[in-house]
Amino acid sequence: MSTVLYDNPGPRTQARHRLYSVIAAGVLLVAAGAVVWRMYETGQFDYALWEPFVTPAYIKVILVDGLWKTLQMAFFSIILAVVFGLVFGVGKLSEHRWVRWPAWVVVEFFRAVPLLLLIVFIFMTYGVGGGIGSFWSVVIGLTLYNGSVLAEVFRAGINAVPKGQSEAAYAIGMSKTQVMRLVLLPQAVKIMLPSIISQMVVALKDTSLGAYVLAPGLTFVAKAIYTEFGNQFQTVIVIAGIYIVVNLLLTWVATWVQKRYVGEKRLDVTHIYGTYESGASMGA
Amino acid sequence: MDDVRSNFDLVLKAFWVTIELLVLSGVASLVLGTLLGAMRVGPIGVLARFATVYVSIVRNTPLLMVFVFIFIAAPELGWFVGTPFLLKGVVALTVYTSAFVCEAVRSGVNSVSVGQAEASRAIGLTFRQSMQLVVLPQAFRAVVPPLASVLIALAKNTSVAAVFGIMEATARMRYFTNNNAEDRTLIFLTFAIGYIIIVEVMSAGAHALERRWRVAR
Numbered sequence: 001m002s003t004v005l006y007d008n009p010g011p012r013t014q015a016r017h018r019l020y021s022v023i024a025a026g027v028l029l030v031a032a033g034a035v036v037w038r039m040y041e042t043g044q045f046d047y048a049l050w051e052p053f054v055t056p057a058y059i060k061v062i063l064v065d066g067l068w069k070t071l072q073m074a075f076f077s078i079i080l081a082v083v084f085g086l087v088f089g090v091g092k093l094s095e096h097r098w099v100r101w102p103a104w105v106v107v108e109f110f111r112a113v114p115l116l117l118l119i120v121f122i123f124m125t126y127g128v129g130g131g132i133g134s135f136w137s138v139v140i141g142l143t144l145y146n147g148s149v150l151a152e153v154f155r156a157g158i159n160a161v162p163k164g165q166s167e168a169a170y171a172i173g174m175s176k177t178q179v180m181r182l183v184l185l186p187q188a189v190k191i192m193l194p195s196i197i198s199q200m201v202v203a204l205k206d207t208s209l210g211a212y213v214l215a216p217g218l219t220f221v222a223k224a225i226y227t228e229f230g231n232q233f234q235t236v237i238v239i240a241g242i243y244i245v246v247n248l249l250l251t252w253v254a255t256w257v258q259k260r261y262v263g264e265k266r267l268d269v270t271h272i273y274g275t276y277e278s279g280a281s282m283g284a
Numbered sequence: 285m286d287d288v289r290s291n292f293d294l295v296l297k298a299f300w301v302t303i304e305l306l307v308l309s310g311v312a313s314l315v316l317g318t319l320l321g322a323m324r325v326g327p328i329g330v331l332a333r334f335a336t337v338y339v340s341i342v343r344n345t346p347l348l349m350v351f352v353f354i355f356i357a358a359p360e361l362g363w364f365v366g367t368p369f370l371l372k373g374v375v376a377l378t379v380y381t382s383a384f385v386c387e388a389v390r391s392g393v394n395s396v397s398v399g400q401a402e403a404s405r406a407i408g409l410t411f412r413q414s415m416q417l418v419v420l421p422q423a424f425r426a427v428v429p430p431l432a433s434v435l436i437a438l439a440k441n442t443s444v445a446a447v448f449g450i451m452e453a454t455a456r457m458r459y460f461t462n463n464n465a466e467d468r469t470l471i472f473l474t475f476a477i478g479y480i481i482i483v484e485v486m487s488a489g490a491h492a493l494e495r496r497w498r499v500a501r
Contacts, residue, residue, distance in 0.1 A: 003325075003398065003401075004393065004394070004396050004397070004398045004400065004401040004419055005325060005326075005327075005393065005401070005415075005419065006327060006411070007405060009327065017327050017328060017329075020328045021328050021329055021330045021331075024328055024330045024331050024334075025330045028330065028334060038361050038362065038363075039361060042360060042361050042362060044360070044361065108480075109476070109480070112440075112476075112479060112480045112483040112484065113440075113476045113479055113480065114440040114441070114442075114443035114454060114479055115440070115443075116443040116444060116446065116447075116454050117443055117453075117454045117457060117472070117475060117476065117479065120454065120457065120458050120461070121457075121461070121468065121472040124458075124461045124462075124465075124468055125468050125469070125472075201344065205344075205345070205346040205347070206346070207346075208346035208347075208348040208349060209346075209348060209444070209447075211348065211447070212446070212447045219346065219348055219349065219352075222349075222352070226356070232352075232356045232357040232359075232360050233357040233358075233360045233361060235357075236349060236352055236353045236356070236357040239349065240345045240346075240349045240353070243344060243345055243346055243349065244340075244341060244344040244345055247343075247344035248340070248344055251344070272433065275433075
């Protein structure tokens with residue numbers, strides 16, 4: 001296979017690559033061995049430390065109070081974020097300055113401010129006491145942040161629709177609203193679907209930030225478990241594992257949607273900071 | 285707000301910590317991420333697979349969990365015991381951000397079309413020449429926008445360090461709002477503007493580089 005970096009290797013290069021592979025595999029194995037040995041030495045394989053994760057009562061806590069709450073927060077915030085993104089993304093494309101500028105300010109503001117700062121502010125201002133509580137503080141923070149990112153994605157998606165489409169629509173006498181609603185948005189949403197699903201991964205990871213304001217979710221449950229059992233290492237492995245599995249599933253769905261409904265054409269969102277591809281997400 | 289105004293040096297100090305985290309982990313992630321990217325696109329199968337696994341694990345783990353691992357779990361194994369907090373924060377941010385730098389590098393290299401390299405080999409350029417003169421200059425340009433996004437995300441991600449007792453800007457905002465409940469909004473805006481300045485400076489810098497290196501394709 002010839003790539004942009006190198007041609008098909010000949011027999012001598014192949015032999016050299018084999019040698020390098022063996023050396024690299026050796027180094028990696030030694031490193032992995034050292035880690036496992038360290039775990040053994042510090043007693044990390046002790047059954048008592050892993051026991052909570054095979055005890056039905058704790059599994060239930062992890063799944064119901066942890067995973068389920070995390071999924072709920074991510075789900076609510078993405079649904080709201082899609083609405084927010086749609087309104088402000090279209091707003092940024094408006095021909096009226098008094099619509100375009102406020103939309104631009106809102107989107108830029110919430111995209112540039114760290115989500116954690118936003119969540120802390122919302123929680124301290126509206127969440128505490130008789131307020132909306134930590135769960136909704138996190139959901140609202142996630143909505144504002146991911147909504148602003150999606151607004152940029154929506155704008156990119158609408159701009160990605162070939163110009164001939166809107167020209168043709170205007171030519172047959174459609175109004176601005178009709179062009180947007182009947183011609184541009186349906187095509188834009190299709191090409192954006194994978195990006196929206198990927199944004200769910202960002203939201204899901206970011207729900208973990210809620211732990212800073214004592215919101216429920218996997219990270220919160222993790223803290224409760226390792227505080228009780230003193231099994232910090234095991235808890236991180238298990239909880240991070242759950243996040244990874246769920247996120248890989250979501251990524252797989254995004255890829256499937258891309259293949260099934262969108263095809264080859266890909267919306268490039270790597271230059272938009274805050275998307276999955278650009279590694280925003282502190283949680284992200 | 286008087287409290288913030290009379291203690292404005294604390295605000296500046298907090299943002300200085302944020303910038304320290306950003307610069308140190310930015311440089312470290314660029315180095316480590318480029319190395320991972322090289323492994324990923326390189327011809328050694330074992331290393332390519334290692335880089336792929338690293339990226340897909342780290343990319344799907346919340347940054348907060350990476351922090352928990354470095355600050356709370358690793359000491360159980362005897363690692364990072366007694367390491368300064370700032371350094372531990374830099375390690376956690378680097379572990380996380382490197383995965384995204386790796387992806388940016390990979391997509392940059394892949395964006396150069398195979399024909400370019402084939403043509404340069406066809407006219408007899410050596411491997412080194414074709415890398416130096418044809419492939420890397422193009423890959424480098426293509427990598428600037430995604431890399432800028434990754435570094436801007438990193439700037440905002442430094443705020444997670446607040447959860448682990450590092451007095452950077454977000455932790456400092458929480459401290460001020462705790463003591464001055466009635467001025468919450470103004471305090472929030474003060475700190476938000478600080479972050480916005482950092483983000484906008486970085487994004488302006490990236491745009492300038494992009495414009496400067498733009499070539500007709």
